[in-house]
Amino acid sequence: MRITRYIAAWLIGGAIAENEGLETDALVAQGLANLRAWVDQHGYPSPETCTWDKVVKRREWSMLKRSEKLDYIGAVQCLGTLLAKTPASVASGARSRYDDFVVTHILLTPYTHGNGNFLSWHRYYMWAYEQALRNECGYKGYLPYYNWPIWASDPKKSPLLDGSDTSLSGDGEYIPGRNSTCVPTAERCFVHVEPGTGGGCVTSGPFVNWTMNLGPIKSLDTTVPPNPSPDGLGYNPRCIKRDISIQSALFTSDSLVASLITSTPNISSFQDLLQNPSPGTLHIHLGGHNTISGDAGSDFYNSPSDPYFWLHHAMVDRVWWTWQNMDLEKRRFTIAGTLTFQNQPPTRNATLEDVMTMGEWLGFQDIKVKDASSSLAGPFCYIYE
Numbered sequence: 001m002r003i004t005r006y007i008a009a010w011l012i013g014g015a016i017a018e019n020e021g022l023e024t025d026a027l028v029a030q031g032l033a034n035l036r037a038w039v040d041q042h043g044y045p046s047p048e049t050c051t052w053d054k055v056v057k058r059r060e061w062s063m064l065k066r067s068e069k070l071d072y073i074g075a076v077q078c079l080g081t082l083l084a085k086t087p088a089s090v091a092s093g094a095r096s097r098y099d100d101f102v103v104t105h106i107l108l109t110p111y112t113h114g115n116g117n118f119l120s121w122h123r124y125y126m127w128a129y130e131q132a133l134r135n136e137c138g139y140k141g142y143l144p145y146y147n148w149p150i151w152a153s154d155p156k157k158s159p160l161l162d163g164s165d166t167s168l169s170g171d172g173e174y175i176p177g178r179n180s181t182c183v184p185t186a187e188r189c190f191v192h193v194e195p196g197t198g199g200g201c202v203t204s205g206p207f208v209n210w211t212m213n214l215g216p217i218k219s220l221d222t223t224v225p226p227n228p229s230p231d232g233l234g235y236n237p238r239c240i241k242r243d244i245s246i247q248s249a250l251f252t253s254d255s256l257v258a259s260l261i262t263s264t265p266n267i268s269s270f271q272d273l274l275q276n277p278s279p280g281t282l283h284i285h286l287g288g289h290n291t292i293s294g295d296a297g298s299d300f301y302n303s304p305s306d307p308y309f310w311l312h313h314a315m316v317d318r319v320w321w322t323w324q325n326m327d328l329e330k331r332r333f334t335i336a337g338t339l340t341f342q343n344q345p346p347t348r349n350a351t352l353e354d355v356m357t358m359g360e361w362l363g364f365q366d367i368k369v370k371d372a373s374s375s376l377a378g379p380f381c382y383i384y385e
Contacts, residue, residue: 023258024149028318028384031325035376035383038328045374050381058318059385060147061160061311068141069159069166073206076307078137080210085361091233093214097136101129102214102304104359106232109301109341114275116337116350119320120372122313124356127380128364129310142382145314148252148288155249155291156197160311168307169205172198172242172294181220183248183282183290183298190277193247196293201239207307211237212295215302221295232302240306243293251287260284261323268336270323274316284319288312318384321375332373 044051061069082097091103105112105125112121126143133139151158156171163170174197182189202208216224217232221241228234264270275285282290289297289312296306303309324331339347339354352370371378 022147022149022254024254024261024319024322025147027258027261027326028322031322032383034325034328039376045377046381049379050376054381055376056142056382057385058142058145058314058382060150061144062147062150062158063385064141064144066166071140072133072144073166073168075133075137075139077206077210079132082136085363087361090361091214092229093227093233093235095213095235097132099213100361101125101132102302103233104362105304106214106217106301107359108357111340112356113300114337114341115339115343116335117339117354117356117369118271118275118337119317120335120369121356123317123320123372123375123380124364124367125358126310126314126317127382128358128362131364132362143314144311145318145384146288146308146311148249148284148291148312148315149254149257152249152253154246155244160308161244161292163202163204165206167205168311169202169207169210169240170242171196171202171244172240173200173203175199175243181293181298183220184277184286185218185220188277190279191247191282193245193290193293196243196245196247198241198243198294200241202242207240210240210307212240212302212305213237214305216295216299217301218299219295219302220298221293224295238295240296241294242297242306245291245293248282248287248290248293251282252284252291257284257319261319261326264323266336267331267334270320271336274319285316288315321384324374333370335369 079098080096084094084096084099086094086100086103094100094103112118130143146160155161159166160168161170178195178199180192180194183191183193213235215227215232215236225236227236260273264273273283277283277286289300289303292306292308296303333352335350335352337350339350354369355366356369357366358364367378375382
């Protein structure tokens with residue numbers, strides 16, 4: 001398996017990941033080899049827009065050069081300075097272009113989580129954000145990801161969360177005397193997550209002075225001031241609060257992520273094991289979110305308010321991409337679930353013909369679920385290293 005990984009890395013001209021022993025990364029490489037073989041046999045899904053000479057590579061944060069990290073950080077900060085396009089009548093708290101993306105996520109959360117388009121909608125959402133960074137703020141690279149398995153035993157060792165000037169800031173100020181938190185909710189307390197070493201505002205790195213303007217909506221951080229608007233879209237400026245949790249991060253370990261890819265034969269079982277917490281486990285998606293805990297980290301409506309969100313969800317996409325590449329004939333065009341969060345309220349089953357939107361103010365056209373079935377089709381042209 002490791003040999004295959006080296007071959008795939010050589011084929012795409014990319015660097016080999018820092019931790020060469022990861023089974024997850026070996027599966028990624030095998031998936032890439034499968035994708036190449038599939039294209040050789042069947043042709044490009046969208047040959048007019050995406051061929052191997054045009055494909056871009058998304059890389060782990062630790063694989064970026066210092067200059068590339070600073071370029072990305074600067075572009076995120078740029079989005080935070082551009083004026084919002086969302087009308088104040090819709091979200092009075094939206095003050096920046098970055099907030100436009102947060103508003104979209106808040107408004108569409110009941111229709112893009114725990115349902116049939118969760119994976120495809122977020123793939124398009126990540127791409128739209130990547131395009132805004134590049135086209136509106138001059139970013140030269142592509143969306144990085146946070147490879148949870150490398151850092152699961154100690155997230156603060158990750159260059160993404162170590163608090164350095166090339167991180168997305170680190171842990172929050174330590175707040176003593178706190179109790180454990182019931183995750184995902186007090187009513188459905190599947191895991192008691194013990195307090196970490198933070199709890200307050202981030203203390204170092206480029207986002208010390210970052211302002212989160214929206215939410216909370218469903219935050220587990222009870223110290224956050226409530227939003228002045230019941231829908232969470234009012235103006236509620238505050239710092240990024242984090243409480244980095246090794247306990248939560250361990251639900252994203254290499255063995256668990258690799259098992260998700262190898263042991264789920266259909267999209268229904270893959271989505272369930274990825275998303276749905278159960279007694280004693282957060283599973284991978286929620287474990288990744290709750291790695292930073294705090295305000296936005298525990299609020300799946302408002303989670304994009306923390307810039308960590310984008311690299312976490314890029315990794316979600318990387319895992320789905322890998323799972324698809326294990327059997328493209330059966331897994332490219334496959335869907336399960338209804339149109340609403342955990343089918344509340346009850347709705348029909350989702351289909352590949354369903355239209356996905358980025359809302360009215362991000363500036364991206366609607367596409368169908370099937371258009372997001374491949375990273376080489378629709379509006380996309382990227383692979384993962």
